Amino acid sequence: MMTGDQAPPRRLKRVPSWLINQVSAHSHRLVTxxxxxxxxxxxxxxLLAALAEFGPASQAELGRRTGIDRSDVVAALNELADKKLIERSPDPTDRRRNIITITPEGGHRLSHLDGVLAQIQEDLCAPLSHTEREELIRLLTRIVDHHARARSPESLRGK
Amino acid sequence: MMTGDQAPPRRLKRVPSWLINQVSAHSHRLVTxxxxxxxxxxxxxxLLAALAEFGPASQAELGRRTGIDRSDVVAALNELADKKLIERSPDPTDRRRNIITITPEGGHRLSHLDGVLAQIQEDLCAPLSHTEREELIRLLTRIVDHHARARSPESLRGK
DNA sequence: CCCATATCATTGGTAGCGCCAACGTTGGCT
DNA sequence: AGCCAACGTTGGCGCTACCAATGATATGGG
Known part of the structure; x- marks a missing residue:
C-alpha cells in the first residue's frame, strides 16, 4: 500500500456487470x-428478517423466501440456534418439517442489525442524493424483478 | 402446487446493498x-484486459489495476500461462519482478470474451432502456469512485 | 558502504456466498 | 400398495476476496 492504485482497464469502466461487482464487493465488505x-x-x-415478517416457517420456506439454498439454511440455523436467536421444533402436522421460531432475543438482535444495516446503506450511498438513491433502487429493482420472473419455476411451464 | 418462489422480506426490498447483491449474484451467474x-x-x-490496454506489466501492477490480490494473480496467471494466453519472463532490470506479456492467442481469447461479456450486459440490462442503462452506469460509477478514493492509500496520510 | 525498509512473487490458509448431488424420512395421490 | 414429491441433512465444489508469512531483491538514508 504505497502509491495510489493504478487505473483499471477502460474496457471495464463502463461495463455494468463490472460496476455492479465493484459496488457489491464494497457492500459485502461493509456487511461482513x-x-x-x-x-x-x-x-x-x-433468515431473522423472514421469520419476523412471516412468522414461524419451515426451513424450506425460509430458503425460498431468502434465496438461500436448503443446505445452507441448515448451517445458518444451527448457528442461530446456538445463539438462542431461533428455535427448531418438529411440525406435529408434518413430520418431515421443522418449525422455526424467532426468539425474543432473536427479535432484539434483528432490531440491532437493522440499525447496522441502515448505517451501511448510508455509507454505501454517501455520494448520491436522495433522488439518486431512489433512482438507483428503482433501476436495480427492475433488473431483479425481471430476472426473478425469468428464473421462477412457473416460467418453465405455463402455470 | 405452491411451486413459485415466495416473496422475500419487505425489509430487504428497498435496501440498496440487498438489491446490489441480488443483481451481482445474477451477473456472477451469467459470467461464470x-x-x-x-x-x-x-x-x-x-488480467487479459489490463495487459491488452497497458502492455506488459509486473504481477503486482496487474493486481493493482484489476483489484485482484497479489496471491490470486499468481494462480490466475498460472492458468493463463498453461493455456498459452500469457507469458512470464523475468524483468532484467529488476530481478524481483516478472514481466507478463499477452500472447497473440491471448489477444484472440480476449476479443472473444469481449463478445461474451457484451452479450451478458445485454441480457443483464434487458429490462432497461438505453437512457436508464446510462443512468445506472453513472450512479454506480459515482459510488465506485467515491469509495475507491476513500480506500486508496494516499487517503491514509497526506501523501 | 551498510542497513533498514519496502517491494516482489509465491505459498498456504480462511471466509462468505452460491450451488448441486445424494440420502433416508415422510406425505400425498392414485 | 406403490410412486412421486417434498423435507432436512451431509458433504462437496467453485469463485471471489482477503491475510500472513517467506525468501529474494531494490532502494534510500545515514
Whole structure:
C-alpha cells in the first residue's frame, strides 16, 4: 500500500456487470465487517428478517423466501440456534418439517442489525442524493424483478 | 402446487446493498456460466484486459489495476500461462519482478470474451432502456469512485 | 558502504456466498 | 400398495476476496 492504485482497464469502466461487482464487493465488505462486530453474517439477517415478517416457517420456506439454498439454511440455523436467536421444533402436522421460531432475543438482535444495516446503506450511498438513491433502487429493482420472473419455476411451464 | 418462489422480506426490498447483491449474484451467474463455456473465469478476463490496454506489466501492477490480490494473480496467471494466453519472463532490470506479456492467442481469447461479456450486459440490462442503462452506469460509477478514493492509500496520510 | 525498509512473487490458509448431488424420512395421490 | 414429491441433512465444489508469512531483491538514508 504505497502509491495510489493504478487505473483499471477502460474496457471495464463502463461495463455494468463490472460496476455492479465493484459496488457489491464494497457492500459485502461493509456487511461482513460490521455484522461480524455484531456476531452475525448476511445469512443470519436474511433468515431473522423472514421469520419476523412471516412468522414461524419451515426451513424450506425460509430458503425460498431468502434465496438461500436448503443446505445452507441448515448451517445458518444451527448457528442461530446456538445463539438462542431461533428455535427448531418438529411440525406435529408434518413430520418431515421443522418449525422455526424467532426468539425474543432473536427479535432484539434483528432490531440491532437493522440499525447496522441502515448505517451501511448510508455509507454505501454517501455520494448520491436522495433522488439518486431512489433512482438507483428503482433501476436495480427492475433488473431483479425481471430476472426473478425469468428464473421462477412457473416460467418453465405455463402455470 | 405452491411451486413459485415466495416473496422475500419487505425489509430487504428497498435496501440498496440487498438489491446490489441480488443483481451481482445474477451477473456472477451469467459470467461464470458463459465464461466457463469459453474455458475462462472472471479473473482471466480482468488480467487479459489490463495487459491488452497497458502492455506488459509486473504481477503486482496487474493486481493493482484489476483489484485482484497479489496471491490470486499468481494462480490466475498460472492458468493463463498453461493455456498459452500469457507469458512470464523475468524483468532484467529488476530481478524481483516478472514481466507478463499477452500472447497473440491471448489477444484472440480476449476479443472473444469481449463478445461474451457484451452479450451478458445485454441480457443483464434487458429490462432497461438505453437512457436508464446510462443512468445506472453513472450512479454506480459515482459510488465506485467515491469509495475507491476513500480506500486508496494516499487517503491514509497526506501523501 | 551498510542497513533498514519496502517491494516482489509465491505459498498456504480462511471466509462468505452460491450451488448441486445424494440420502433416508415422510406425505400425498392414485 | 406403490410412486412421486417434498423435507432436512451431509458433504462437496467453485469463485471471489482477503491475510500472513517467506525468501529474494531494490532502494534510500545515514
Amino acid at each position: 465487517e460490521r455484522f461480524a462486530a455484531a456476531d452475525a453474517r448476511g445469512y443470519h439477517y436474511r | 456460466e458463459r465464461f466457463a463455456a469459453a474455458d475462462a473465469r472472471g479473473y482471466h478476463y480482468r
